[in-house]
Amino acid sequence: MKRFLNQGSLMLLIAVSLPAADTARLENRRLRVEVDRADAAVRLLDKETGEAWALGAPRLVMQDKSTATIRPSGKVTERGGTVRYRTEQGIEFQLQLLANPPSVEYSFDKAPPNVAEVLLVDKGLALGPGVNNYYALPVRMGILLYPEGEKPYTRRLANYAGYSMAMLGVVKNGSALLTTWSDPYTTIVVDYAVEPRKNLSLSLSLQKSARSVRFEPLGRGGYVEIAKAYRPVARQRGYLKTLAEKMKENPGVARFFGAANFKPFAFVRNVPNTRWNQTDKERLNINFTFEECADLAEHFARDLGIDRALLVLNGWINGGYDNRHPDVLPAAPEIGGDRGLMECSRRVHALGPGWVFGLHDNYQDFYRDAPSWNEDYIMKNPDGSLRQGGVWAGGQAYLICSRKSVELASRPQNVPRVKELFKPDLYFSDTIFASPLYECFDPKHPMTWVDDLHYKTQLCIYLRKEVGLFGSEEGREWGVAHSDYFEGLMSHKTRWQQQRPNDDIIVPLFEIVYGDAIPMYTHQSDRPRIDAPNYVLDHVLYAEMPVYDFGTHRYWTGTQQPQRQRGVDESRTVFARGDRFSDRRDQFIKNTYEVLSPLGRVTALLPMTDHRFLTPDRKVESTRFGTDVNITVNYGEADYATPRAVLPQYGFIVESPTLIAFYARSYRGLKYDDPALFVLRSMDDRPLVSSRKVRIYHGFGGNQVEFRGKVLKVDREQVISGAEQ
């Protein structure tokens, strides 16, 4: 018996001492890192949840595409909170424990030139199926990938094109891990296998200047906690600058709060033999003269009561939309020329500070038929040839090297003269946050991705300084601090239901990190038809403002073709209901603006603090902004009941101290046979319960609404002032 016990004790001793001998270990209160001394495999333990994260061992991808496994060639040392080892290829790897927040920095020093990539994580962080197992990836707005589906796949997200933020999250058994990096030469590779079992795994490929990745275990949590944990990292990197902070430098930023985006495509020239114009003849399209652009703004301001908006002109430039850049002046003579545009600017400014007058321009594309065409400005391929961009209305574009873009934009005949003539409040310079980062091989202006990011930022800084307000296409985190709006990122949410095949689950990662730092619009090509209620719900849910659709010329006078929208699905025209306007597009704009603009103002300075899917089919979603703005939207066919409302399909409810808005079948016990749209809005910033001025807007449906314990009948709108209480 005694002998048996001794053997047992001995085995126990061995079991305890073996890992200590074979792994180097770093540990603090919150986490533990173990590095296998034999094969360099890394294991990370979240001590709060007990979850272990297997990062595996790094692997090298050589220039000839062969791969090499890493083995420590000498001692794996551990000193001063850092584990170090050197490989037989001569690369030193380090894992350093960081205290605040508790995390580990995993890095290596310079790799030899025959190494093309270092896979710091090589098919690690694996996940099997489970409701609390997923990757949260910064693809555009953000997506969740679960280990599910019948088809294996590999997804590479690279270079601030595949990802919008330099981070990702892994959730395993409800335990969350945040991974971040700072160099754009870091690529995320996700592999999904179905054999021998369903399994997601992740690799992080570091090239060129990329050297490190940070891992931060977050305890129990999901994608919301991951996005929130990234905010301080984003701030540290200079990417997060809130609107409240921007307002201190430029109070004009507040002109975006609740501002609808109207972008008339005034004049479009399609050169022949492109996918846009397959004929042999040039095609000109005049949708608005400059005079009609001003009429349009006045129509929205006076007839619809739109009191906060952007009017950003497309196709004002000399050759027509997307033609002959960068030679934009004089303004297109076909629609009124310089004098016409000056007068348009004057009339829009006369509408007051609620209306922002903007111009759409481009300092990334150069066209060969531009009078100032000069190859010196163009980005070069490794073989010295000119770097082609897309084929647009004006034909083949060539990409301007971003090291040269400020030089072009600041020529006397560009931004300085445009400013002088037309006094724009806002400049939109196309494609900056939509295109990937580029390398340029022109020996006169060579450029890495890191350089491109720097010089593109310089262009943003220049345009913003010159004009005041500035924005560009799509949206990336590195643009947040240096621009005033993004146009495109919201389309990730609005278009997902139409795009097939697309099983990505969209979540507002970007919105949680940066929602109180930059207004986000959809792409200019993504405008809601009157039968697009999902588009409206998406904007209610994320509290963002739309890019509206409207007719051409003076469409509202009824002299033009009334509806260019053919094949309208009447079952989906809910938000175009009402009798204020004969043109249903105007009715749609009015109803949705009355909801979205006040919501945009209430939430502008508040971060999104929560997001949830409320039903297993993910057809009902809720968000929260700050502590007390709560929003629920119902995309599904079935009714959904919240504590105070019943939401039909396309129903929503916004509840906050100063704003209540809903499209509901019932609210506060008041039932609507015909579901109603109401907005109750405090006009003096006091809570609705004590406000001395409350505006009630009734869009359509039942006309009764409960307010301060009374049932009011509101046909269109009513202002309740203190005296009536």
Ligand SMILES: [Zn+2]
């Ligand atoms: Zn260059």
